[in-house]
Amino acid sequence: MSYLRNCWYMASWSDGVGLGEVIGRTILDEAVALFRDPSGGIGAVEDRCPHRFAPLSAGKVNAEGIVVCGYHGLGFDRTGACVANPHGTVLRGAKVRSWPVVERHGIIWIWMGEAERCDPASIPDFAWLDSAPASARSHGEILSGGGGYDLYVDNIMDLSHTDYLHAETLGKGGVVFNKPNVTTTDEWVEVSWESRNARPPAFYPRMIPNLPELVDLTLRVRWIPAAAMRLDAEIRHDGKQGDDCHRASAAHIFTPETKDSTHYYFALVRNFAEEDAALNQMIADTRKRIFQTEDKPMIEKVHAAMRGRGFWELKPLLLRIDEGGVQVRRVMKKLVENEGRGEPLSIAS
Amino acid sequence: MSYLRNCWYMASWSDGVGLGEVIGRTILDEAVALFRDPSGGIGAVEDRCPHRFAPLSAGKVNAEGIVVCGYHGLGFDRTGACVANPHGTVLRGAKVRSWPVVERHGIIWIWMGEAERCDPASIPDFAWLDSAPASARSHGEILSGGGGYDLYVDNIMDLSHTDYLHAETLGKGGVVFNKPNVTTTDEWVEVSWESRNARPPAFYPRMIPNLPELVDLTLRVRWIPAAAMRLDAEIRHDGKQGDDCHRASAAHIFTPETKDSTHYYFALVRNFAEEDAALNQMIADTRKRIFQTEDKPMIEKVHAAMRGRGFWELKPLLLRIDEGGVQVRRVMKKLVENEGRGEPLSIAS
Amino acid sequence: MSYLRNCWYMASWSDGVGLGEVIGRTILDEAVALFRDPSGGIGAVEDRCPHRFAPLSAGKVNAEGIVVCGYHGLGFDRTGACVANPHGTVLRGAKVRSWPVVERHGIIWIWMGEAERCDPASIPDFAWLDSAPASARSHGEILSGGGGYDLYVDNIMDLSHTDYLHAETLGKGGVVFNKPNVTTTDEWVEVSWESRNARPPAFYPRMIPNLPELVDLTLRVRWIPAAAMRLDAEIRHDGKQGDDCHRASAAHIFTPETKDSTHYYFALVRNFAEEDAALNQMIADTRKRIFQTEDKPMIEKVHAAMRGRGFWELKPLLLRIDEGGVQVRRVMKKLVENEGRGEPLSIAS
């Protein structure tokens, strides 16, 4: 598995890096020190001091927004330039690597590829996360899960796992036994399941009062390269159409740490019971627990069972439920190959 | 160390796999899902679903005795054939590997070699484990011990370690200072120690009332390839002979997980104080504690001290106490070589 | 990094090996069993029994000062010769490797190189550790710290880290912002910092009553190959000179376990408040806590950030504070190269 480098990856939730804080993250095998200056700006520099190799994330951010090494005090700005040396004059040209970062809609994005190709216009659109009131919105993260990010993307692209992996927690809905529709555009791959006059999953009636016994259900997952996903679950009844529905929209965003481990970010907003903060907390707690105790352990077991061999090398038995996930793998393969040849990264090309 | 593959290995105690249960074991580097259907039958199949590689041991056994993958629900029977697909038609020919299993005398045996050479007649005979009443019988296991199974076999083949490793717990008996007798037949290697008019090990008088101060002692260890062992400890007095003795018989059965770790099964029956369930529990607890706190740590230290090098490569200093263990190593070497050349596996050949 | 082998390394504090005790240590990748006989003599032999490879450090020392294997009872003397076999006659010529050891001034030194070049005259002089009364003396150790010993030496050679790494605990003294003086002789490298009419570090006034607000400060670190260090901190006032000062002298002695881990020994004596045992305990506790929670974690982070690459390979940005540490690296490189060519080991050669 080669990484797609010319691409925006999620480096943190905005609230994961406070004013004057620095944290260390591994992203695409690189050690990154992510820091925020006292006025709110974000920097991302190599997490290894050029002096004697202390991680800068073990240091501090000073009042001027300089990240100061915690070992002997060299200071670096957001461009990675060494701008402070308490032991003598500042050494011209001394610097560490830096990466472009953009903060948008509560997410800090980082560009791990060639600087000249960096374009904030290509940041995946998560504006919808900001649209809900705080009482209808939650987010969280799993700092490090075993297994490559592709296994995490697979997990969401094929929601039929819900009926088995989450049988005890999310209930056996059965909607995902229908064949999914897969759509590929130049920017994303989408998979959706439609079900009419079906019983909603067991937990919906608990969240939405007076729901009829039978409803129309839509599940829709959109994947944006390399690993940003939106999952909409919509319930309609009495012949309603379009946006006139109960909708819960989830973000599932994955960032490769290494080939073998992944940082998992998730969020949820809903358009119903928006003022119910207690329900919001309950949903947030439940989801985090489900990820931690069901998805993550299963993906880690899959990773262990693969014993370091590649997905195709193991000759997977493909089912019709895999169409979305396989399409994502095909697109990623093409994008990585195009990148390797210096060609444009469009999915359609 | 190459494994002997055409051989029965212990996969579990019978009570280690309940009705409708599935467990995962590593045996000879293979991931095995061992499961029992609701009517009691045992199956052993590859512990990796062919769909997206979830371990089947993370799934469930359904009412029909099918092991159902816990990720997306494919079902497999005992032959490894995929017989259920909730997402469409069952795919002809889809299957996972399976291994022959036989349950006998409270032990589940698995054949890891060529199916056409599989012969239940060659299962090591542990009928004697069943012969004692429950109050004179106990068994247990150590799920994973560091070190190859050969180190565990060595440990039992040379009981002179008792006087040192178990000096505090089993007492310094001294019987094993005598030169052992080693006998090799076409089916096993046996080592025995005889001592006349000797003090019995310290714990025997506690178990057997009115034991004379001096007794005749016999220790006898029989090894059956690849790693099944029986250890009889017999005490006789007043000129008694043969079966007219106090006998404690232990099973020590080892299953290679990998070159570097071993599953250790043990059991004990006795022909005295057979109705004393409290004594039985005390003996079982003591043995388990001794294995866990004395044998296993020592074998793991030996394994660590060898730093990945082979036994012969390290040029061991052989003593006369090693005759049995060395004979076992010679036999195993021949068996593995014969197997490699496709020749019969008889010890004598 | 190659080790300098013809050199004395610290194997233990004297009180780390009691009468009749045996401990296991890894020194320069070798497993060493270090033991003391009941009359006080010290032996160092290979920590792997030649019989079946149990670590001798898992055994016992008997009344005759023989280290007896804990598995089957072979006994070895300080020369490594097998001198006891409870299972038969002693095997002529059976032996394990042994290393020269010398106990001096509370330290057990071991020679890991060629026996014919072993010369106790070249043991680093730590007589000064013995000179203080017990109430002005303390020592301790960190059994295993991640990172090569060179990173630990660097840490002490460049005390400017105090102002950053220990800002909260030792206080920001600032004395080490002065350029250090570096002196190299045929036997050691020394680095020193001088400061006149300066504020003493925050903790000094707590230890020394009636200290003037401004004092003269001297810090002096002497490194003796391969990894023995003495650090003197001296405070003078009212124009006093030479030995007429408050002096705290620390030993920092490092022993490579492997390329990637180090045993860290430390000690402290002082020439003031020598009878204050409570102060002594407070200082000892504080130092141990600082090493454990500040130095060791930072060095381990540096080690992790280097990801197995060498110091020079990473092209460090050298500052004037590095002059001492760089000089040590140059000397060590020359010593190791000379050793490789069989040339004399003098620093000056």
Ligand code: FES
């Ligand atoms: S390691 Fe960063 S300043 Fe020294």
Ligand code: FES
């Ligand atoms: S991994 Fe087993 S059914 Fe999908």
Ligand code: FES
């Ligand atoms: S391993 Fe030391 S005596 Fe057997």
